[in-house]
Amino acid sequence: QVSAAPRRPRELHFSPSSLDAGAKSGNSSGSVSATRLALLAALGALWTRRSRGSSEDRRHRRHRLRAVYREALSHDLLYDPTQGEVAGSDLVVSTAKHPTHEMELQAEAVSRRLGATLVQRRRRSLQDVADEARSGLIYFVCRGKRRDDSVHIRHEILDPSSNSSLSTNPRMWPFASRSEPLIRAVCPAEGEEPLHVVDATAGLGGTALRMAFSCGARCRVTAVEISEPLACLLDHGLQRMAGEAEPWSEPATRVRAVHADALTFLQSRALTATSGDAAVDVVYLNPCMNVSSPSKEDLLLHRVACLRPIEQDLFEAAAACAKKRVVLRHMRGLDLPFGLSSAAVKRVKGGRSDFLVVDT
Numbered sequence: 001q002v003s004a005a006p007r008r009p010r011e012l013h014f015s016p017s018s019l020d021a022g023a024k025s026g027n028s029s030g031s032v033s034a035t036r037l038a039l040l041a042a043l044g045a046l047w048t049r050r051s052r053g054s055s056e057d058r059r060h061r062r063h064r065l066r067a068v069y070r071e072a073l074s075h076d077l078l079y080d081p082t083q084g085e086v087a088g089s090d091l092v093v094s095t096a097k098h099p100t101h102e103m104e105l106q107a108e109a110v111s112r113r114l115g116a117t118l119v120q121r122r123r124r125s126l127q128d129v130a131d132e133a134r135s136g137l138i139y140f141v142c143r144g145k146r147r148d149d150s151v152h153i154r155h156e157i158l159d160p161s162s163n164s165s166l167s168t169n170p171r172m173w174p175f176a177s178r179s180e181p182l183i184r185a186v187c188p189a190e191g192e193e194p195l196h197v198v199d200a201t202a203g204l205g206g207t208a209l210r211m212a213f214s215c216g217a218r219c220r221v222t223a224v225e226i227s228e229p230l231a232c233l234l235d236h237g238l239q240r241m242a243g244e245a246e247p248w249s250e251p252a253t254r255v256r257a258v259h260a261d262a263l264t265f266l267q268s269r270a271l272t273a274t275s276g277d278a279a280v281d282v283v284y285l286n287p288c289m290n291v292s293s294p295s296k297e298d299l300l301l302h303r304v305a306c307l308r309p310i311e312q313d314l315f316e317a318a319a320a321c322a323k324k325r326v327v328l329r330h331m332r333g334l335d336l337p338f339g340l341s342s343a344a345v346k347r348v349k350g351g352r353s354d355f356l357v358v359d360t
């Protein structure tokens with residue numbers, strides 16, 4: 001008996017003509033959704049097979065992967081910038097079962113800050129609690145364990161329907177060193193260490209934490225986040241990490257979370273903070289990046305975070321604010337943004353993306 005050879009997954013090819021066809025038929029939104037799914041499927045198939053076959057096959061697959069990715073980015077189809085940025089009032093706040101008095105106090109404070117309803121957990125399931133929120137998400141105050149098994153209070157954003165969560169953590173901490181491409185862009189070896197860095201798109205704060213650690217013991221980082229739930233999560237997470245007696249604890253004391261629109265914050269800081277401790281040396285801009293195989297955390301983060309792209313007015317505000325340089329994470333293979341010339345930009349190569357350094 002001869003068994004059939006396993007079928008190779010079919011590579012889906014994307015053509016922008018599907019958008020035109022959808023627009024002509026008056027069903028552009030449906031066409032865009034279908035095209036987005038086709039793109040994700042194509043990227044997934046290409047990515048999972050990127051290291052298989054002959055060298056010629058691998059080379060062709062890498063070129064195809066880059067081409068599909070660039071096409072996707074040019075049509076903004078891998079994520080929808082109009083989605084995300086869940087308001088604080090769209091969540092509910094709750095605690096673990098049998099909360100301590102301190103957990104209840106923190107949950108009440110978060111509820112007031114977000115303008116969200118505080119829901120008593122009692123013996124209810126998390127899904128039952130989440131059903132009371134317009135977004136289906138819970139800002140959760142619970143117990144956590146440190147590496148030495150001591151207990152602390154932890155803040156998370158939960159989506160019980162997908163069993164996913166968000167929390168401030170020392171993400172990618174093993175990469176925190178002066179040799180990391182991001183750090184080489186923010187803090188070049190040939191220059192002075194920055195005393196104040198603004199991470200204008202802070203998210204969960206992992207990047208801000210690594211910059212505080214790697215840019216010197218005097219470097220302070222202001223982590224600006226427009227999403228109120230994420231800013232609240234970051235604020236409490238930094239306080240928790242500062243008390244953990246870990247390598248990241250001291251840097252966490254030098255990171256300050258600020259809930260603000262990055263454009264407004266940078267424009268205000270450019271006018272008022274020209275010297276002294278308030279002066280900003282470096283501004284880092286990290287736009288939302290598409291990923292070929294998003295994790296549960298990525299998908300949940302894209303629901304909560306602001307997905308608007310970095311526009312020229314934000315870049316110009318960053319350049320007016322920064323005394324030394326602006327660093328912009330940029331997808332490799334795309335044209336330079338904002339009319340920048342190659343002569344005005346220093347490129348530090350990273351993994352899937354590069355860091356563009358513009359001296360100010």
